[in-house]
Amino acid sequence: MHEAFMALAVEEAEKAGKIGEVPIGAVIVHDGRVIARGHNLRETSQNPLTHAEVLAIDRASAVVGSWRLEACTLYVTLEPCAMCSGAIIMSRIPHVVYGARDPKGGTVDSLMRLLDEPRFNHRAEVTSGVLEDTCSNLLTSFFKNLRKKHKK
Amino acid sequence: MHEAFMALAVEEAEKAGKIGEVPIGAVIVHDGRVIARGHNLRETSQNPLTHAEVLAIDRASAVVGSWRLEACTLYVTLEPCAMCSGAIIMSRIPHVVYGARDPKGGTVDSLMRLLDEPRFNHRAEVTSGVLEDTCSNLLTSFFKNLRKKHKK
Numbered sequence: 001m002h003e004a005f006m007a008l009a010v011e012e013a014e015k016a017g018k019i020g021e022v023p024i025g026a027v028i029v030h031d032g033r034v035i036a037r038g039h040n041l042r043e044t045s046q047n048p049l050t051h052a053e054v055l056a057i058d059r060a061s062a063v064v065g066s067w068r069l070e071a072c073t074l075y076v077t078l079e080p081c082a083m084c085s086g087a088i089i090m091s092r093i094p095h096v097v098y099g100a101r102d103p104k105g106g107t108v109d110s111l112m113r114l115l116d117e118p119r120f121n122h123r124a125e126v127t128s129g130v131l132e133d134t135c136s137n138l139l140t141s142f143f144k145n146l147r148k149k150h151k152k
Numbered sequence: 153m154h155e156a157f158m159a160l161a162v163e164e165a166e167k168a169g170k171i172g173e174v175p176i177g178a179v180i181v182h183d184g185r186v187i188a189r190g191h192n193l194r195e196t197s198q199n200p201l202t203h204a205e206v207l208a209i210d211r212a213s214a215v216v217g218s219w220r221l222e223a224c225t226l227y228v229t230l231e232p233c234a235m236c237s238g239a240i241i242m243s244r245i246p247h248v249v250y251g252a253r254d255p256k257g258g259t260v261d262s263l264m265r266l267l268d269e270p271r272f273n274h275r276a277e278v279t280s281g282v283l284e285d286t287c288s289n290l291l292t293s294f295f296k297n298l299r300k301k302h303k304k
Contacts, residue, residue: 048219048243049201049210058201067200082266083242086235086259091200104273107238111271112264114234119263121256 012039026052026076028060036060053084077135079106085114099135164191178204178228180212188212205236229287231258237266249279251287
């Protein structure tokens with residue numbers, strides 16, 4: 001089941017990649033139904049807040065009509081950064097599923113464990129490595145192509 | 153000079169308090185000019201992202217036309233949380249000035265030091281305690297009034 005929802009997050013990531021954005025995608029699931037999707041739009045929007053997770057949380061809270069996304073699961077292709085981990089905490093999302101690790105900026109497992117911080121007023125369960133290779137390959141080939149373009 | 157800009161952040165916090173929101177306010181200054189303001193709107197908007205800092209960063213990036221807020225200073229009445237600290241890092245804001253500490257959720261000095269984390273690709277200079285008593289008293293009296301109302 002995690003794989004099916006992650007595949008939708010991968011679809012979102014591919015939408016980002018097609019418009020020259022770093023391919024990262026997210027979906028939010030509520031009662032077994034996708035209620036929000038998002039993909040990285042930082043360069044297109046020129047807005048630092050437009051990470052896949054933040055866009056999905058923004059939409060999900062509009063759908064649910066609450067800042068509390070308590071019955072939701074967030075699927076995201078890449079391990080969340082500090083901003084997105086914070087947004088997950090602020091929205092009380094109880095379960096986060098991610099694909100690939102981000103050794104440079106990930107704050108769920110790699111650099112620190114913000115979603116498992118006992119001093120915060122919310123912690124999230126984490127499932128990692130779902131469709132890891134697909135999520136990771138998307139990023140690797142995006143950056144490989146980018147370097148090729150820059151060489152030309 | 154810090155006090156004058158923080159006084160504008162306090163004005164924002166007061167706007168939040170007047171509509172029943174926890175009184176937290178922020179302004180972003182670019183070249184000595186306020187380019188964005190924001191106040192906490194979490195209950196009004198029912199959106200977990202609508203912290204004062206995030207709203208101000210959202211507007212500032214629209215004004216500057218870039219996700220990089222490199223020549224900006226963020227003034228905020230309360231020490232930023234993890235989400236807002238992350239948004240500061242993502243937007244490359246070089247200088248953050250805050251008023252009161254947040255011992256429960258602050259991630260600049262209190263619980264951790266996200267803006268001074270050598271493994272992130274951005275760090276921000278921090279000035280704390282500017283108009284600290286004013287910023288702190290706003291929050292204390294807001295919560296005191298809330299408790300009074302709940303007793304009635």
